[in-house]
Amino acid sequence: MAEYETATKVVVTGEDTAIDPKRDAGTPTGYNALSAGANGQVKGTADADRASLQTLLHDKDQVIGLGAGNDLFVFSNSDGQNKTINGIVDGGVGDDQVYFAGELSDYYFTIRSDGGIKAQYILDDSGTGGAAVTLRNFESFTFRGIDQDGVNHLNRTLTYDELLAAIHQSNPDALQA
Ligand SMILES: [Ca+2]
Numbered sequence: 001m002a003e004y005e006t007a008t009k010v011v012v013t014g015e016d017t018a019i020d021p022k023r024d025a026g027t028p029t030g031y032n033a034l035s036a037g038a039n040g041q042v043k044g045t046a047d048a049d050r051a052s053l054q055t056l057l058h059d060k061d062q063v064i065g066l067g068a069g070n071d072l073f074v075f076s077n078s079d080g081q082n083k084t085i086n087g088i089v090d091g092g093v094g095d096d097q098v099y100f101a102g103e104l105s106d107y108y109f110t111i112r113s114d115g116g117i118k119a120q121y122i123l124d125d126s127g128t129g130g131a132a133v134t135l136r137n138f139e140s141f142t143f144r145g146i147d148q149d150g151v152n153h154l155n156r157t158l159t160y161d162e163l164l165a166a167i168h169q170s171n172p173d174a175l176q177a
Pocket residue numbers: 066067068069070071091092093094095096
């Protein structure tokens with residue numbers, strides 16, 4: 001089946017979460033940090049792996065399969081500025097999580113025909129797109145709510161189904177069977 005993108009990138013609007021005075025728990029730690037092998041490709045292990053936008057830059061194809069284990073993908077605000085990042089990360093089997101540094105409304109979302117969700121950082125008020133990654137087989141999506149000026153809002157975590165519903169609510173045309 002050919003892969004396609006919907007014509008419209010969706011911004012999920014709505015209220016930001018409240019300011020977080022004491023800061024929620026940060027991005028989880030204790031994962032294997034992946035690096036590229038001799039062939040220039042990054043490959044997940046059977047254990048808990050961590051990949052990031054930076055890891056995508058180290059993979060020659062910007063395509064990473066995290067494989068078995070409960071894995072983590074991190075989408076930072078700083079690397080979100082990098083327009084040369086446009087990759088694919090597959091969580092594979094397990095309970096796989098994505099941690100976004102920003103708020104839900106800081107990204108364009110596009111639903112892919114294979115069920116993957118493409119997230120692209122919005123760089124500025126003019127709507128310029130930054131780093132983009134298509135996320136497949138992830139079970140939860142946490143938005144840490146850190147603004148570019150450093151103000152931190154409460155974390156917001158959505159399941160895959162909840163994120164799909166939020167995208168659909170913002171633009172019913174985004175979901176195509
Ligand atoms: Ca996995």
